[in-house]
Amino acid sequence: MGWRSSLTDRPTLTERQQAIYEFIRDKIRSRGYGPTVREIGDAFEIRSPNGVMCHLRALEKKGLITREANMSRAIQLTQEGPTSTALPLRGRIAAGVLHEAVEQEDSLDLASVFGADSGETFALEVHGDSMIEAQIDDGDYVVIRRQETARHGDMVVAQTEDGEATLKYWKPERSRIKLEPANRNMDPIYVQDARVLGVVVGVVRRLL
Numbered sequence: 001m002g003w004r005s006s007l008t009d010r011p012t013l014t015e016r017q018q019a020i021y022e023f024i025r026d027k028i029r030s031r032g033y034g035p036t037v038r039e040i041g042d043a044f045e046i047r048s049p050n051g052v053m054c055h056l057r058a059l060e061k062k063g064l065i066t067r068e069a070n071m072s073r074a075i076q077l078t079q080e081g082p083t084s085t086a087l088p089l090r091g092r093i094a095a096g097v098l099h100e101a102v103e104q105e106d107s108l109d110l111a112s113v114f115g116a117d118s119g120e121t122f123a124l125e126v127h128g129d130s131m132i133e134a135q136i137d138d139g140d141y142v143v144i145r146r147q148e149t150a151r152h153g154d155m156v157v158a159q160t161e162d163g164e165a166t167l168k169y170w171k172p173e174r175s176r177i178k179l180e181p182a183n184r185n186m187d188p189i190y191v192q193d194a195r196v197l198g199v200v201v202g203v204v205r206r207l208l
Contacts (some may be wrong), residue, residue: 013062020044020055020065024075032144033197034075038161074159074195093130093135093157094166095181120146121201124157124167130181131155131167133157140205142167144198155200161193170196 003171013021023043035043037052041056046052056075059065066076126140134155136142150156156170160180168179168189179189 013059013064016044017055017058017062021059024059024065025077027078028075032124032146032157033159033165046148081083092127093142094164095126095130095138095168122198123204126167130183130186132183134182136167136182136203137205140203142200143202143204144203148196150196150199157197157200158182158194159197160191165197167200 020040020154023040024034027033027039033163037049037056040052040055041047041049044052046055056065058066060067063078066078067074121143121144123141126136126138126142129138144157150170152171154170155167157165158170158177159165166179166189168181171178171180171188176192177194179191179194181188
């Protein structure tokens with residue numbers, strides 16, 4: 001039997017579509033970006049990527065999600081609004097080599113500090129030391145304004161086409177994107193394609 005939300009403008013979903021939609025929503029809430037096709041397949045024992053894509057296309061057609069071409073985790077919700085005034089703590093973000101963020105569910109009440117809308121802002125705990133020369137250490141929290149564009153030289157959370165996220169300076173070049181650390185002992189990361197998940201607007205350091 002299909003499912004209908006209490007919101008009258010929500011379309012009817014099959015039970016599997018509902019479960020996949022809730023899985024996507026929970027991933028976005030807990031870590032700031034959606035799951036990969038492989039993660040969805042593993043969670044629902046769907047062996048074929050095409051099988052997952054059929055469900056994603058159905059959710060997109062019904063207006064519940066949007067997707068960007070050629071980006072493995074570029075899934076966004078269209079009908080979710082913020083439910084808390086605290087900033088979501090999405091997990092840990094690599095500041096060294098590329099590393100997938102570790103999920104956790106928590107929050108930091110920093111929205112009032114940064115004068116930000118909690119629906120457009122979230123926090124990440126930094127893991128690694130590639131940004132130490134920007135005064136961002138391992139264990140610090142960076143406050144991120146969610147946006148899809150950045151200026152050359154902005155400090156961003158960038159996601160590669162493989163779905164990995166990292167904290168770096170955003171420096172697009174003619175034929176590639178340079179993700180530059182703030183640590184002279186580390187080399188930049190060069191990728192052919194990446195997307196901006198957000199721009200750093202603040203840093204919080206735990207001193208004790």
